[in-house]
Amino acid sequence: MIPRINGQARNAILACIVVGFLPSNTALAGPRFENAAADLPVEHIYSGGWEHFVGGGVAVFDCNGDGLPDLFAAGGEAPARLFVNRTAEPGKLEFELGDFAETRGVTGAYPVDIDSDGHTDLAVLRVGANILLRGGPDCRFTDATARWGIEASNRWTTAFTATWEPGNDWPTLVFGNYVDRSDPNGPFGSCDRNELYRPDGDGFGAPIALSPGYCALSMLISDWQRAGVPELRISNDRHYYVRDGQEEMWRLRPLAPRSRADGWPRLSLWGMGIASADLNGDGFPEVMLTSMGDQVLQFNDGASFTSAPYAIGATAHRPHTGDDGRPSTGWHAEFGDFDNDGLLDLFIAKGNVDQMPTNAIHDPNTLLMQATDGTFSEQSTEAGIDTTDRSRGAALADLDGDGRLDIVVINRRAPMEIWRNVTEDTGNWLMIELRQAGANTGAVGAWIEVRTDAGSQHREVTIGGGHAGGRLGPLHFGLGPSQHARVKVTWPDGSVGDWAEFDANQRVMITR
Numbered sequence: 001m002i003p004r005i006n007g008q009a010r011n012a013i014l015a016c017i018v019v020g021f022l023p024s025n026t027a028l029a030g031p032r033f034e035n036a037a038a039d040l041p042v043e044h045i046y047s048g049g050w051e052h053f054v055g056g057g058v059a060v061f062d063c064n065g066d067g068l069p070d071l072f073a074a075g076g077e078a079p080a081r082l083f084v085n086r087t088a089e090p091g092k093l094e095f096e097l098g099d100f101a102e103t104r105g106v107t108g109a110y111p112v113d114i115d116s117d118g119h120t121d122l123a124v125l126r127v128g129a130n131i132l133l134r135g136g137p138d139c140r141f142t143d144a145t146a147r148w149g150i151e152a153s154n155r156w157t158t159a160f161t162a163t164w165e166p167g168n169d170w171p172t173l174v175f176g177n178y179v180d181r182s183d184p185n186g187p188f189g190s191c192d193r194n195e196l197y198r199p200d201g202d203g204f205g206a207p208i209a210l211s212p213g214y215c216a217l218s219m220l221i222s223d224w225q226r227a228g229v230p231e232l233r234i235s236n237d238r239h240y241y242v243r244d245g246q247e248e249m250w251r252l253r254p255l256a257p258r259s260r261a262d263g264w265p266r267l268s269l270w271g272m273g274i275a276s277a278d279l280n281g282d283g284f285p286e287v288m289l290t291s292m293g294d295q296v297l298q299f300n301d302g303a304s305f306t307s308a309p310y311a312i313g314a315t316a317h318r319p320h321t322g323d324d325g326r327p328s329t330g331w332h333a334e335f336g337d338f339d340n341d342g343l344l345d346l347f348i349a350k351g352n353v354d355q356m357p358t359n360a361i362h363d364p365n366t367l368l369m370q371a372t373d374g375t376f377s378e379q380s381t382e383a384g385i386d387t388t389d390r391s392r393g394a395a396l397a398d399l400d401g402d403g404r405l406d407i408v409v410i411n412r413r414a415p416m417e418i419w420r421n422v423t424e425d426t427g428n429w430l431m432i433e434l435r436q437a438g439a440n441t442g443a444v445g446a447w448i449e450v451r452t453d454a455g456s457q458h459r460e461v462t463i464g465g466g467h468a469g470g471r472l473g474p475l476h477f478g479l480g481p482s483q484h485a486r487v488k489v490t491w492p493d494g495s496v497g498d499w500a501e502f503d504a505n506q507r508v509m510i511t512r
Contacts, residue, residue, distance in 0.1 A: 031338045031345075031369065031383040033407065033419040039093040040083060044416040046392060048076035051127045053353050054158050054178060054217060054237075054272075056392030056410045057108025057332070057469025061120045063098070063139035067507070069397040069473060070098070070139065072109050072122060073410055080106040080124070084139050090402035093420060098139045103131070108393060108468025110160045114148070114171060115202070116439045120472060123173065125157040130175060149203035155192055156181050161464025162444070163221040163230055164492060165252060169439040170199030172252070174232060174464075176216030179240055189242045191215040194234070196255070208255065214245030218274040218290075220465035221252070223445065225302050226283055228494050230445060231258075235271030235289055247271060247289070263304065269296065273467035275333035277344055278458040280374065283449075285460060288346060290330030290467070292359055293317060295348060295366075313376040316348055316366045320378045321386055326360040329353060332394040332467035336405045337478030340427035342454050343370040349409055349467070351390035362388040365409065389414035393469040398476060403429040403505055405476055410469075426478075428504035430485055433474035434461060436512035443512070445492035448475060451499075452482035479504050 037043075046056035059072040068085035075081060082098030105126045114121045119135035121144070129152040134144040145152065159176025174196045183190035194210035214236035223230045232250040247267045249258045258264035270292035276285045280299070287305065289296040297314040298305040308314055318328055332349040339345070348366040352359055365387060367380035380386040390412040399406045404421035411417065430450065434443035443461055450457045459475050479485055483504050489497040491512055502508050 031367065031379055031421070031423045033383050033385050034422045035384075036093050036406075036418040036420040037415060039418065040095050040416065041097050042081070044073050044075070044081055044083075045078060045414060046074055046076045046410050046412050046416075047078045050354075051156060051181075052076035052107065052412070054392075055107025055125070055468045056412055057125070057467060058393045058395050058408055058410050059109040059111045059122060059469050060395040060397045060408070060471035060473065061111035062473055063120060063135060064137070068401065069399055069471070071095070071395075071408060072111075073416060074106040074108045074125075074393065074468065075104065076106070076412075077104060079104055080109070082139065085399060087400045090400045093400055093418065100141065107156075107158055108160070110162070110463055110470045111472035112162050112171065112444075112463050113441050113472075116169065116441045118441055123160050123162070125160055125175070125468060127156050127181075128154055130155075130157050147203065149200065149205065150197065151195075151207050154181065158468055159194075159216040159219045159234070159464075161219045161221045161232065161462075163463070164440040164444055165198075166493070168199050170202070170204070171440070171444070172199070173197040173204065174210070174219060174221070176219045176234060177213060178215050178217070178237070187240055189240070191236075191241045191245070194219075210250065214241040214248070215239075217272050218465060218467055220274045220276060220462060222276055222285055222460060222462055223447075224285060224300060226447075233274060233287070235274050237272070238268050238270045239292070265304075269293070272329070272331045273333045274465040275335050275346065276460070276462070276465055277335035279335075279344055279370075281456050281458070283447075283458045288314070288333045288335070288348075290333045290348060292329045292353075293327045295328070295330045295333065312374065313378075314346065314368060316350075316368065316378070319360045319363050320366070321364050321381050322362055322388070324360040324362055326358065328363050328366075329356075329359050330366075331392050332469070334394065334396050334466060336396040336476065337429075338367070338369070338405055338421060339423050340403065340429045340478035340480070342427065342452065342457070342478050342480040342482075343372065345369045346376065347394060347396060347407060349391035349394040351388075351392065351412065354390070364388050365391055385419050387417065393467050395466075395469060395471055396476075397471060397473070398431065403431075428479040428482060430477045430479060430487075430502060430504060431474040431507040432477065432487060433507070433509050434489060434512070435509060436491065440492060442472060443489075443492055447490040449488045449490070450477045450479075451486045451488075452479055452484075454480055454482065474507055
């Protein structure tokens, strides 16, 4: 038996019971994907020299209110591109190029409704000055960087997260910066500081330095302890901080890093990305930390994080196909239920930094499917997505509205990939989006609990994590054989809504 906290054992038993109720002709098939890159109007490649070894993210959001996820893809030295989703029906994707001003030097982007006007804005990360783009109707954007008070610096930004702190109508924004481009002694040991912006009127005040910085490549604000007190987790690249650095957790009020004496154990790794989700139904979010080497899954009991045992099968530490036995390099990681069986699976985009001889050159992307006992198995080869380009950012989204999660992958010096989920005999599903009036329209910081006969799933609405890109929109829940689900929302201010019941296989909006 695999040692785990009690929640997993409970859910494993419940899941086994549910599987026992399934008729023999409804057994879930293994995941399968179809290459849909040809459905893009142009080939898109994230390119550039050493300042684009990292980055290469993609933002997923609905920029025109038609219910379809649109894509904003970083280009590095090439132009970033907006791909507007025009898919008419499930089974055939269709995208067109959005009307977007040429922007180069982009490492990634995150969608967030900054001014709470109902149109999604974009925080665009760059090698050079970052940009805040104010969204408008029909996927139109205007540059609001100076208007909203964001400093026009010349940093190398590779991470981002945001939340609404209590009493504020505007969000708190955090930008994670990599190597200090102006340091003549760099790049090793010359990590730049990170910056936090708090609201000031209809915009933001002067940046607050989070220092020292340790070359951030991912950051996420989450209510890790479910105490109503979100904290900032930062994953850092040991390759450039060389010594003294570590993974970080910052309290937001008062703003200060947690220490070993404050219950934060020291952990140093080549941190690339953060994925977060409750895997065992206890209501606390686990994290997957991607790295050069082991991909580290940590379980969270609300008081501390504990690394998962090797036997759980989530390390993804070496290529699972081919003859290259050197360590893998993980970048974007994201949890999602690809077969709608009610168990979260995990996708990890992988690829060598460039020609780093200590790590695998041909490093296939990873698809870890979760079993009812809480273990994971690699199935990307069977699914048809085990490509070996230098992958960076990625995203999971139902691009064609068929209730199955598709995969978008950004590659360095190779074409962008889109994988349409064609898995047969999947379980039922539910897509849930939240809305509230006033500030924070998308209810960032809310928790959704979905309950079926198999148990409970908990999901938090967050902005950040991944690697250089994220998504904003409805959250996807696999329901297995259940035809109905009960849903309860804990809103960002801690108030709890009533239970509501929904039929499966639909997208629902819950409005406060």
